[in-house]
Amino acid sequence: MAEHAARRCCLGWDFSTQQVKVVAVDAELNVFYEDSVLFDRDLLEFGTQGGVHVHEDGLTVTSPVLMWVQALDIILEKMKASGFDFSQVLALSGAGQQHGSVYWKAGASQVLTSLSPDLLLHEQLQACFSIRDCPVWMDSSTTAQCRQLEATVGGAQALSCLTGSRAYERFTGNQIAKLYQQNPEAYSHTERISLVSSFAASLFLGSYSPIDYSDGSGMNLLRIQDKVWSQACLGACAPHLEEKLGLPVPSCSVVGAISSYFVQRYGFPPGCKVVAFTGDNPASLAGMRLEEGDIAVSLGTSDTLFLWLQEPTPTLEGHIFCNPVDPQHYMALLCFKNGSLMREKIRDELASSSWSEFSKALQSTEMGNSGNLGFYFDVMEITPEIIGRHRFSAENHEVSAFPWDVEIRALIEGQFMAKKIHAEGLGYRVMPKTKILATGGASHNRDILQVLADVFGTPVYVIDTANSACVGSAYRAFHGLAAGTDVPFSEVVKLAPNPRLAAAPTPGASQVYEALLQRYAMLEQRILTQTRGPPE
């Protein structure tokens, strides 16, 4: 990188599943520096695949905490070698993969507060963790703990109303319960438990950073209405847990000034503020500058849908988190596992592996697909729990096949009708100023976005969010500089690049899909009943 002119800036970090990434954003909200360390490529000694270790049981998934620490060392040394002027950094914040947990061994806080600037972080933190392999969001080994937790609080819906989600295997409370039950000695030697986000913040702080409300909502432990730990949930997971977690804080909190280690080794200004780190999805909501009434659709391997909600409407599917940029509001998140996986499979099977052929099918078929409907789940879907391919004629008769172009439209219309139906189940309602922000690989296909606009009846915008969690973290750092002034996040980021209009609803679309959505919902219930029996 060329020598950087001195530019007052904020840094945004992302400790994600596969890499640690950083962006530097100047006062005009332009990204002028970015760098990353990929665990599988740059830290071969840890032997991860996709940044994780999948254990032999096929359910346990962990990542080495010292790999994350060493990745930070590498990025900081690369920035230093490139001549990055750390003295211009006014504040920093960051994100971490949600739900993962880090276990600091008794005595680690003394090490954190007295780091020598002559050594790298990972050289000094080797003995600071009770377990070196941390459970991450891909883990699904805690089903027993999930059932125990739900039983303690009165069932799945009760837990969802309390914490924003029913019990999920990846959620941190259940992971802590498993550690306590299976490795009580490690648990007893643990003086602090962090999320990946608050662990990363602790490195910059040189002391334990509190967990923020938004990422804390992904633990099945935080009461999302009054933002305090649920004593019932804590007690169901492990003893003395509250003292190991510390008190949660609003996501916009300045949690302290940067540790002297970074001042002396890298030249950060002593007054550089650390703003609470949060989860990657809440940080992405900030990076996309999602506003009330908007909906973000990330069309990736799995499709993720974010919503801004004024009031929580917890259900048995999806998740409600405290909003990362407005402490009075909430955000909803829905995961659809059969995202690009299905789009690419159908493209390969029916469109000669060509997106242009795929698009031609969408262009040559009408909105509503003459009443033909399809459900395409080659892996067990999360939202809802269905597997297999199911096709229905306009008369709701199940059929075994569609013509190739009808099948392609049925796939895309079905994926987006599912999103609208389940988003409405979480409280989403189209408002006059509602817009959809589309991101992820499939958001580069305009014909797919046209179907999205038609099904929702709202315009679709695209925004480059390859770094949405990083950029959102830098934006939140700027917002932290205004802490105490009541300046809203939207005001702080108003200069950020605007999303681009990619597709507007076709006239008459709402009429077509109003009827189709009702049929889709009815047929989805029919499949659910057939595959798992009548509702209890």
Ligand SMILES: O=C(CO)[C@@H](O)[C@H](O)CF
């Ligand atoms: O589990 C998830 C959200 O609930 C994932 O999106 C992780 O945050 C990815 F890091």
